[in-house]
Amino acid sequence: VSVAPQTGTVEPFRFEDGALVVLDQRALPKAERWIRCETVEQVADCIRTLAVRGAPAIGLAAAYGMALADDRAAAAELLRSTRPTAVNLAWAIERCREAAEPLGTARRLHREQQEADRRLAELGAELFADGTRALTHCNAGALATGGFGTAGGVLRAAWERGRLASVWVDETRPLLQGARLTAWELRQAGIPHRVVADSAAGSLMAHGLVDRVVVGADRIAANGDVANKVGTYPLAVLAHRHGVPFYVAAPVSTIDPATPDGNAIPIEERDPAELDAAGEAFNPAFDVTPAELVTAIVTEAGVLEPPFEESIARAVAPA
Numbered sequence: 001v002s003v004a005p006q007t008g009t010v011e012p013f014r015f016e017d018g019a020l021v022v023l024d025q026r027a028l029p030k031a032e033r034w035i036r037c038e039t040v041e042q043v044a045d046c047i048r049t050l051a052v053r054g055a056p057a058i059g060l061a062a063a064y065g066m067a068l069a070d071d072r073a074a075a076a077e078l079l080r081s082t083r084p085t086a087v088n089l090a091w092a093i094e095r096c097r098e099a100a101e102p103l104g105t106a107r108r109l110h111r112e113q114q115e116a117d118r119r120l121a122e123l124g125a126e127l128f129a130d131g132t133r134a135l136t137h138c139n140a141g142a143l144a145t146g147g148f149g150t151a152g153g154v155l156r157a158a159w160e161r162g163r164l165a166s167v168w169v170d171e172t173r174p175l176l177q178g179a180r181l182t183a184w185e186l187r188q189a190g191i192p193h194r195v196v197a198d199s200a201a202g203s204l205m206a207h208g209l210v211d212r213v214v215v216g217a218d219r220i221a222a223n224g225d226v227a228n229k230v231g232t233y234p235l236a237v238l239a240h241r242h243g244v245p246f247y248v249a250a251p252v253s254t255i256d257p258a259t260p261d262g263n264a265i266p267i268e269e270r271d272p273a274e275l276d277a278a279g280e281a282f283n284p285a286f287d288v289t290p291a292e293l294v295t296a297i298v299t300e301a302g303v304l305e306p307p308f309e310e311s312i313a314r315a316v317a318p319a
C-alpha cells in the first residue's frame with residue numbers, strides 16, 4: 001500500500017499523472033487493488049460503490065473529481081448524487097465549483113484535512129486516561145479521511161502517548177468496515193485490538209470492559225445530533241446506560257449548520273442485496289445519535305461540549 005511519509009498512515013487515493021488513483025476498499029484486506037480514474041464519472045462510480053468511503057475521503061475524492069471535469073456544473077450534480085448523508089461531499093464540491101484552479105483547491109483541501117485530523121487526534125487523546133480500553137464502530141481511520149483519521153486518529157494518538165491499552169472493533173454489519181478496514185489499520189499500527197460482533201457491545205460494557213466509545217461522523221447537525229454508520233445510535237444508548245463516555249471525532253467540515261437537527265439529515269438507503277440475497281431487506285446505512293447521548297465532539301477547533309447549539313455555533317463561526 002501507499003503510505004504517507006510523515007505519519008505512516010495508508011493513503012486511500014493519490015492524484016498522479018492526471019488521474020485519481022483509488023485504493024479499492026471493497027477488496028481490502030484480502031487484496032490491494034488500485035483503480036485509475038481519468039474521468040469524473042469514474043470517480044463518481046468509486047464513491048457510489050464504496051471503493052472509496054468515509055465522509056472526509058469521499059469529499060476529497062469528489063474534489064479531485066471536479067478537477068477532472070470539463071463541465072463543472074454537471075460534475076457537481078453527478079458527484080452530489082452519489083451519496084446523500086456525509087455532508088463533506090457537498091462541502092468539498094462547493095469549494096471546487098467556482099475555484100480558479102480546481103486541482104490546486106483539491107490539494108489544499110487534502111492538506112487541510114491532514115492538519116485537522118492531526119490536531120483533533122491530539123485533542124481527543126487528551127481525553128483518554130492511562131490504560132483506556134476503547135470501543136469503535138465502522139472505520140474512521142486514515143482510509144476514511146485521506147489523513148490521519150478522525151476516531152481512528154484519536155486512537156493512534158492515544159496509543160502514541162501510551163494511554164490506550166486496547167481497542168474493541170465492532171465488525172460493523174453489513175459491509176464489515178470494522179472487521180476488514182479498522183482491524184487492518186490497527187494491525188499495521190501495532191495497536192492491540194479484538195474484533196467483536198456489533199451485538200457484543202452491550203455485554204462488554206456490562207462487564208466493565210469498555211472505558212470510552214469513540215466514533216466518527218458523516219454529518220453533525222446544528223444542535224449536535226450525529227449521523228454515523230448504522231449501529232452507532234444503539235452504542236450511544238448502551239454507553240449512556242453503563243456510564244461510558246461517548247465521543248464523536250470529526251472535522252469542522254462534517255458539521256452542517258444548515259441542518260437544524262437529526263430529523264433533517266437524509267439517511268442513505270443502500271441496495272437490499274448488501275444484506276440479503278432475496279432482496280427483501282431494508283438497508284439504511286446510517287443512523288442518528290441524539291445530542292443528549294454525546295459526551296463531547298472532538299474537532300480541530302476544540303473539544304465541543306454541551307450545550308452543543310452554543311459550542312457548535314462558536315466552532316463554525318468564521319475566525
Ligand code: MRU
Nearest residue numbers: 053054055138140144216217229
Ligand atoms: O458507508 P461508509 O463506510 O462511508 O460510512 C463511514 C462512516 O460511517 C464513518 O464513521 C464516517 O464517515 C466517519 S469517517 C472519518
